[in-house]
Amino acid sequence: MIVSSDLLEPVTIIGNYLSPYVRKVLVVLDLKGVSYRIDPIVPFFGSDRFDELSPVRRIPVLIDDCVTLADSTVICEYLEERHPTPALLPQRPGDRARARWLEEFADTRIGEVLIWRLFNQFVIAPVVWGEARKEDVVRKTLEEDIPSVLDYLETQVPPQGFLFGEFGLPDIAVATAFRNAGFAKFAIDASRWPNTAGFVSRVLDQPSFVKLRAFEELLLRTPIADHRRALAEAGAPLTVETLGTASPRRGILTI
Numbered sequence: 001m002i003v004s005s006d007l008l009e010p011v012t013i014i015g016n017y018l019s020p021y022v023r024k025v026l027v028v029l030d031l032k033g034v035s036y037r038i039d040p041i042v043p044f045f046g047s048d049r050f051d052e053l054s055p056v057r058r059i060p061v062l063i064d065d066c067v068t069l070a071d072s073t074v075i076c077e078y079l080e081e082r083h084p085t086p087a088l089l090p091q092r093p094g095d096r097a098r099a100r101w102l103e104e105f106a107d108t109r110i111g112e113v114l115i116w117r118l119f120n121q122f123v124i125a126p127v128v129w130g131e132a133r134k135e136d137v138v139r140k141t142l143e144e145d146i147p148s149v150l151d152y153l154e155t156q157v158p159p160q161g162f163l164f165g166e167f168g169l170p171d172i173a174v175a176t177a178f179r180n181a182g183f184a185k186f187a188i189d190a191s192r193w194p195n196t197a198g199f200v201s202r203v204l205d206q207p208s209f210v211k212l213r214a215f216e217e218l219l220l221r222t223p224i225a226d227h228r229r230a231l232a233e234a235g236a237p238l239t240v241e242t243l244g245t246a247s248p249r250r251g252i253l254t255i
Contacts, residue, residue, distance in 0.1 A: 015059030
């Protein structure tokens with residue numbers, strides 16, 4: 001890991017460790033050697049100030065000495081430009097364009113299916129809103145939507161190694177939501193999608209992902225109201241203040 005000397009103070013990240021989009025940014029920060037402090041709010045529990053920083057009430061938000069940004073892709077591109085070593089995007093224009101497409105597919109289609117349909121039904125809806133799981137949504141997701149995503153990924157990911165040689169942003173973006181799918185007890189059928197199963201396993205076993213696991217697993221077994229206290233006791237690098245609130249409200253963008 002290269003330690004960046006470009007920043008005197010840690011950047012601020014607003015967003016919960018369980019978010020695949022926050023996880024993507026935290027992995028990039030770790031690979032770039034950029035220190036951070038995190039306000040681990042669940043976005044539904046964000047204050048009016050959070051609204052100002054993230055107008056669509058999504059996480060993560062990054063704040064540093066230059067900018068305030070609210071979108072994981074924009075944040076990662078900014079970090080790639082400001083901290084170019086190690087490079088996390090391929091250099092050739094065609095490869096870089098394909099890498100951006102795969103990240104877009106990951107943020108939209110994979111996120112829609114694995115997060116807003118599967119993880120939402122198993123974790124977000126019952127924990128945040130007290131809603132029962134919709135078994136028809138889960139069934140369609142498992143039988144139709146996830147296989148469609150995996151069929152496509154099987155044609156895109158390599159049987160060995162990573163997408164563009166060195167481990168980088170497109171690998172991180174494609175794999176991160178599968179961590180949440182695991183929280184919903186889903187595992188890729190390696191007999192049907194061997195390339196994808198192996199690829200996701202290799203990516204999630206990278207050290208920058210592994211070091212986040214303890215915090216993620218802690219939050220899964222901790223009530224939302226106690227997240228910050230539990231993380232502080234576990235040694236997470238927390239911000240001094242929080243934009244979290246006691247009661248949730250729904251975001252603008254809801255699938």
